Amino acid sequence: MANLHMVGQSVIRKDAWTKVTGQAQYASDVSLPGMLYLKIIFAGRPHARILSIDSSAALKQPGVVVVLTAADVPVNQRGLIIPDQQVFCAEKVRFVGDQVAAVVAETAEQATRAARLVKIEYEDLPVLDNPLGAMKTGAALVHEDKPGNICHQVRLRRGDVDAALAQADIIVEREYFTPMQEHAYLEPEGGLGYIDEQGRVTVRTSGQSTHDDLRQIAAALDLPQERVRVIYGAIGGAFGGREDVSIQIALALAAWKLQRPVKITWGRDESIIGHGKRHAIIMRHKWGARHDGTLIAAKVEIISDAGAYNYTSGDVLTNFRYAAVGAYEIPNVSMDGYAVYTNNVPGCACRGFGSPQATFAAEMQMEQLAEQLGLDPVTIRLQNCVRDGSMLATQSEIPRGVSLPKLIETCAHEIGAYRQAGGWRMPAASPAEERYKRRGIGIAAGMKNSGFGWGFPEGSEARVVLHGVAEIERAEVHTAAADVGQGAHSVLAQIAAEVLPIPLDRIEMVTSDTADSGDAGPASASRLTMFAGNAVKQAAEQALQRWRDEERPATGGGRWNAPPTTKPDPETGACINSISYAYGAQAVEVEVDIETGEIRIIKAVAVHDPGRAVNPQQVSGQLQGGIAQAQGWALTENFITQGGYVRTDRLSTYLIPTILDAIPDIKLVCLEEPDVVGPFGVRGVGEIGFIMLAPAIVSAVHNAVEVWFDRLPLTPERVLSALLPTSG
């Protein structure tokens, strides 16, 4: 791509100044005169029938304005994909964070105090705290209309797996488990609801899609969508956890009912039980290969803990139809997947959308095969990984421009591996300083789709307005794309500035207000730079054309439609599942304390393909951030639930990496192989940094201590008990 002047520049992000001065306004930073405060009452128990709700004592408290319950909700249902949850539970509660009622009072303290006086009588029901138990015949039902507690079931059949397995020279069969993960965005949920100057019920909050929030609010309040408005200010991180609504509907309902501004701010403990988690998943893999390492068959069973409600469980599960086998081409694949209702906190979108879990299992299978066949980890990956012309498990050809083989080779070189006769030689780890420590090196690879795919009609809306008389003085870019911290607004401005003959500082971003902009689609699936980027590019090109046609101001825009994908065949899963992928390979060197089980990552190499980095500094930020979050998932983030109760509902018990834990030395290499769909060749990079770190760590630990781990996280205790099987 020749002569780009703005795309490819590490310009400073537009919101940096307001964020470093404290001027940026997050959800809880805005107030209105006369506003009330909302306190949501959680079930606080995992599974119970509601016998009665008595608000009378709470209503007598000073300052209390109203207590809202199911009876107050016009259409008492919510759900991003399917409406299987009530706004306020009427008959029963299905997890600890189910919302049962809400108190509105003059002050936050009054609302909190009164909430404790709302008397709710429950009759506890049997608790299903894991999917295997929930699938058993005779198990209690989380949803009465879902027999066997099956939330979703998906199938994939490619080739003849059983025949191929029968012919395999070697078979590796193992079961893996990956745990829930809390997103732990630094900003807990909050927001302000009010009636705007045009009478619309308005919610100003933090989310990932203004328009998805709006649709669910309008449906629950039984209002036409034009009478609802959703605005995002600065957003303190999201990572998938804000895809489903949390406080939005209750807040809108309170403001609508009272016709007064209402504010809510969740504490950290409310945030941790109140929004979904990365799905905990059991993955059973049986893979067959030839002596030379060629993969010929994979038979996979996936059991995902959907928790109490669907959220995006079906979609996460669907992604396994391509992701279950990692980034490898296997001619015979069968996959049966189940998302199972339990009384746990719902599983939801979380950076990678199933791919980190899937990749962990697939990469561990590759390591097992390599070990048993006496192959090195680089060769076996290069031999089987996707490349141009490869067919995915969905029996569709992977989009052209697959850079993965090159990324794996580069990563191997960077960590110190070299080619030798018959394959690659991995480097020896550096010697540890203490006699009770061992070091090891591991490598892993992966891919992640950009955009939803699977037949979902996808696109993004944007509008560009050019102002001026003789010359373009300034341009407005209108988009509802959510800047959750990834820098979307800045990158979209850069894309506009690439098209328009004006400097970046004359581009004004008008963002994230449903009253102003059409639906840009969510900040998810690594999609905004590609999809909203294409929409902004198209709008800017159109506006510029109209400017040249003498239109003043010149406006361009509308919806950019992505090339179509197709729905999977229910039996075989065959379809065109996605239009674009990001790729990566990572290697790490770890040090294991064999007496305590502690793991330290000494260094990492991450090689990725951003297609075309619009802003290289922001791209590296996404990758570094993904790596740190994956490190937490792999090592320290031990989300503990017991009988449906969350035992790690604070940042003192749920341990995300601190700066002292972060990998001190990460070498990032970006090789650009332009994508066919993304504007200027862009690929999505929001998730790919996360995808393959955990298996790289586990491989490195194996290299250090010769023990395999099939479960995450590798807490010191779990590591030690594997090293010392006899110890208490």
Next chain:
Amino acid sequence: MQEFYFESPPTLDEVCRRLSDTGGRLIAGGTDVIPQMQTGRFQADWLIDLSRVTELSYIAPKNGSIQIGGLTNYIKLINSPLLQAEGPLLVQAAELVGAVQTRYRGTLGGNIANASPAGDTLPPLLALNAAVTLVSTAGGRTIPLADLLQGPGQTALAPNEVIHHISFDRLPANATSIFLKLGNRRGMAISVVNVAVLLQVDQDNRVEEARIALGAVAPTPIRCPQAEAILKGQPLTETLIEATAESAKQECSPIDDVRASAGYRQHMVKVLVRRGLQMLGNKG
């Protein structure tokens, strides 16, 4: 947070008087009290603030002992040349308490009064045979720290008593000491196990004095008298170290919690005691 009356007197006398008059409770750095008030674990009708009584923030040698005022924060402990030279285990513990923000606000007296089984400065103070001097309107008394700590969050402090200072005898020149901490994360970790070891070894490699204290493995931080007895008078050999570490493991009584199992904790006591002794042995 619950409601309470609050006073912040400028002098120790006044703090003592108001504490007695109101039947209230003390707050110093607040790093434990405030989170516990948020969750309702700490309750008080009156809260008397000690944080202005700066006369209680000091580290000073006195008649063969070292005195540390109850309001001395962790940063001051870390930066004290006296403690760096004569109480390195306490400095090492202070360096690993919470994070910088906590080390500025949190105080040594607060760590004692909070009486967490995992309190990081407590095993070092136990190993130093520290005594705690308490004052109140009724006068003062000095009590060994080991007697003051009575259980998780429980001490022998009377409701109206204030920790005035902590003191311990200065150690002979051949004393060495170390603090080791194991957490589930490197930064801002709460101890899964912590260990303080203090050793005096003579010129013939014979142990003159050995003190071993453990944290997070019993209702209070504890000393290990049997392990110490194994060492005393003996040459510091690998075999002896192993036996000592095993004894320490037997002397603790940890529980399972969200951070680790009892079995892991017990095993870690052995590992850390062994490491501590080996490190000190190598130094000497």
Next chain:
Amino acid sequence: MDNIVVNLTVNGQSYRGETRPNQTLLYLLREDLGLTGTKDGCSEGECGACTVLLDGEPVNSCLVLAGQADGREVLTIEGLAQNGALHPVQRAFVESAAVQCGFCAPGLIMSSVALLKRTPNPTAGEIRTALGGNLCRCTGYTKIVEAVQRAAEELKHG
């Protein structure tokens, strides 16, 4: 319960007001003074988003009672920039792209300012120790370390 009166200096300006005894300094800053740059991420001293300088020392303002701050000097993120010019630490965070969602940024910047006042030439290890109480979920911290190093350079030469 009786309200208490507090007098403090915030960002160089004196403030006098009544507050509930059970309010934290964080609450006072955000709700009574409208200084919402200081963030509430956990209310228990685990995330560092509420870090301010109290008499020059970095503290979690969620763990200081408003009454304990009476008579003291508080510096918040809003008080760093002088006459519209960013403090070198703020500028370094901008230039190093150390800010993504930015919710942790005010706390991290205040901790960094405190560090550089006492340790003008910090090692990477000293930077990590000084910022060990400030969680960030977006950046992976690499660019934050770079930003503090950049600020140290600038303060040395500027």
